[in-house]
Amino acid sequence: MARPLGLKCVLCGREFDPRSMVYTCPDCGSDGTLDVLYDLVDARKRINRKTLAADTRPSLWRYGEVLPVEKASSIPDLSVGWTPLYSSPSLSAKYGVGEVFVKDDGRNPTGSLKDRASSVGVAKAADFGQKNISCASTGNAASSLSGFAAVAGLKSIIFVPRSAPVAKVAQLLVYGATVVLVNGDYAKAFDLASMAIEKWGWYNRNCAINPFLVEGKKTCAMEIAEQLQWNVPDIVVVPVGDGCIISGLYKGFFDLMELGITASIPRIVGVQAEGASPLVEAYETGAEKVQFGPAETIADSISVGAPRNWAKALRAVRKSGGEMIRVSDKGILDSIPELARETGVFAEPAGATSFAGFRKMAMQGKTGSRDRIALVVTGNGLKDIPSARKAVGEPIEVEPELRDLEKVLGLNV
Numbered sequence: 001m002a003r004p005l006g007l008k009c010v011l012c013g014r015e016f017d018p019r020s021m022v023y024t025c026p027d028c029g030s031d032g033t034l035d036v037l038y039d040l041v042d043a044r045k046r047i048n049r050k051t052l053a054a055d056t057r058p059s060l061w062r063y064g065e066v067l068p069v070e071k072a073s074s075i076p077d078l079s080v081g082w083t084p085l086y087s088s089p090s091l092s093a094k095y096g097v098g099e100v101f102v103k104d105d106g107r108n109p110t111g112s113l114k115d116r117a118s119s120v121g122v123a124k125a126a127d128f129g130q131k132n133i134s135c136a137s138t139g140n141a142a143s144s145l146s147g148f149a150a151v152a153g154l155k156s157i158i159f160v161p162r163s164a165p166v167a168k169v170a171q172l173l174v175y176g177a178t179v180v181l182v183n184g185d186y187a188k189a190f191d192l193a194s195m196a197i198e199k200w201g202w203y204n205r206n207c208a209i210n211p212f213l214v215e216g217k218k219t220c221a222m223e224i225a226e227q228l229q230w231n232v233p234d235i236v237v238v239p240v241g242d243g244c245i246i247s248g249l250y251k252g253f254f255d256l257m258e259l260g261i262t263a264s265i266p267r268i269v270g271v272q273a274e275g276a277s278p279l280v281e282a283y284e285t286g287a288e289k290v291q292f293g294p295a296e297t298i299a300d301s302i303s304v305g306a307p308r309n310w311a312k313a314l315r316a317v318r319k320s321g322g323e324m325i326r327v328s329d330k331g332i333l334d335s336i337p338e339l340a341r342e343t344g345v346f347a348e349p350a351g352a353t354s355f356a357g358f359r360k361m362a363m364q365g366k367t368g369s370r371d372r373i374a375l376v377v378t379g380n381g382l383k384d385i386p387s388a389r390k391a392v393g394e395p396i397e398v399e400p401e402l403r404d405l406e407k408v409l410g411l412n413v
């Protein structure tokens, strides 16, 4: 646990007191998201390769010395993080690169990487003595928040678009959240949630607004580095919606360098779906600001036309020497069974989008034969079964007779 030094606007650099509960910079408006600052030189005494090697906690709280939670009693008791990082020799051979790693973040307690942010968000709400916490979400941040709020005894009020997959809505209801299904897209749900949060004074877990949440997400980068014995990959590929996960990954690799634990930041590649790719557009045109647009993709979690964390997301890509790329819905769907069959990791459409992006890069000759590449799989395939079924064929149906089976399979038994 650490008390941050301050919060700093990503656009104008103005600094704020971390205990002031300011979310975004009043001078820059909601575009002015805030970075959490720590005394990382001082933190080196308490978190370094040696302390981490001796730390047996299989959770993101092993990085607590650079997480903004101030009271141990605020930490919800639901294990999060330290998800597996697999090496896939078959994928590296198939796509002609040095090594492919798959970070299976669908293994978190509610099935997505968002649990990293929710655990920190709920802890911050408890630090601040808040009783109600709220967010708008395409689905995963919502189901994740409802789980962590339940454990912490907080009331959660959640706004999701009407199109949110049924499994995610079921999770919300099971965890006891007040669920508001908004008749509109994610942007509409976000705007309604923002007005309600303002009106009723709930704690705001919207990741693009609350600076502490990206801190939770940065632990994914820290784990990747630690699981690779601090030899960071050359490239990290990640799906992008609002731009919080990609911002978190950059912050994680950045903090590790500032702590003197690692020596470089990987090229961070963000992948969006063709029908919802405003950040790709801004990257390609070199724009200073993102133009919000429509969102239409099968990958519901990244169906975001108005990415609220655009400033940090573009910084992550530009500063790390990475890029933003887009993939088709067909590419996303095809990547679900391929990833599962090659690695055993079953991803929801957005989760498989990192793999779809990597495949596209490899096929375009953008990857090198020695590159070590980590793919972040952000959500579990069981979250969206109807989409997964679109990616695969039908099962064989038979009468419960061997003869019938023999006929269908075309085999002699």
Ligand SMILES: Cc1ncc(COP(=O)(O)O)c(C=O)c1O
Pocket: 112, 113, 114, 138, 139, 140, 141, 207, 239, 240, 241, 242, 243, 244, 245, 246, 301, 302, 348, 350, 351, 378, 379, 380
């Ligand atoms: C599974 C999954 N992947 C990727 C994303 C995109 O993350 P971000 O909105 O932080 O860019 C989300 C966000 O909901 C998600 O749930």
Ligand SMILES: [Zn+2]
Pocket: 009, 010, 011, 012, 013, 014, 025, 026, 027, 028, 029, 032
């Ligand atoms: Zn500002």
